Amino acid sequence: MTRQAHSGGCQCGAIRYRIAGELSYPHICHCRMCQKAGGNYFMAFAGTRAEDMLVMRGEPKWFRSSEPCGRGFCGDCGTPLFFRTAGSPYISVTIGSLDKPGAVTPVAQNGTESRASQFDALFSLPESPTDRSALPGGDAGILASNRQHPDHDTTAWPPKKD
Structure with missing residues (x-):
């Protein structure tokens, strides 16, 4: 368990949250519902x-993905944020929506019956840093037009233009 305070939010900054208590049972879920909800392998x-x-x-x-389960997301940018089972005193947050996702290390994998067969081989693929040079304006163009909320709380978002 991590005992520090955590904050996070969606990509566009429309939703920001803060957790004063502990984060427990960090895990990845490979179940088919999570694959569809995240548009990813897990x-x-x-x-x-x-x-x-x-x-x-x-x-x-x-979105009520099943009778007992709901998934919270940003209605503006679509970022998956929360998972909650009806009647539970707990809520789960997506680790990727935390401002410091690297501070939380998964301890288990769930839903492994649906794990993509190529998943284990992904980490042996060739690696390279993000290459934005082929995009219009390259890094400068991205930085000048970036609409992603920074990884910290802000008073308002998006910032007001001068």
Whole structure:
């Protein structure tokens, strides 16, 4: 468990949250519902008591992915943020939506019956840093037009233009 305070939010900054309590059972889930919800091979979650989490800005939209389970996301940019089972005192946050996702290390894998068969080989693929030079304007063009919220709390977002 991690005992520090955590903050996070969506990509566009419309939703920001803060967790005052612990994050527990950080894990990745390979189940087919999580694959569809994240549009990826898996989703990574960590739980906290719902009373220890506060949405500081915005209001997530919720999709009931099954009768007992709901998934919270940003209605503006689509970032998956939360998972909650009806009646549970806990809520899970997506580790990738935390401002410091590297501070949370998964301890388990769930839903392994749906794990993509090539998953184990992914980490042996050739590696390279992000190459934005082929994009219009390269890094300068991206930096000048970046709409992604920074990995820290802000008073307002997006920033006001001068």
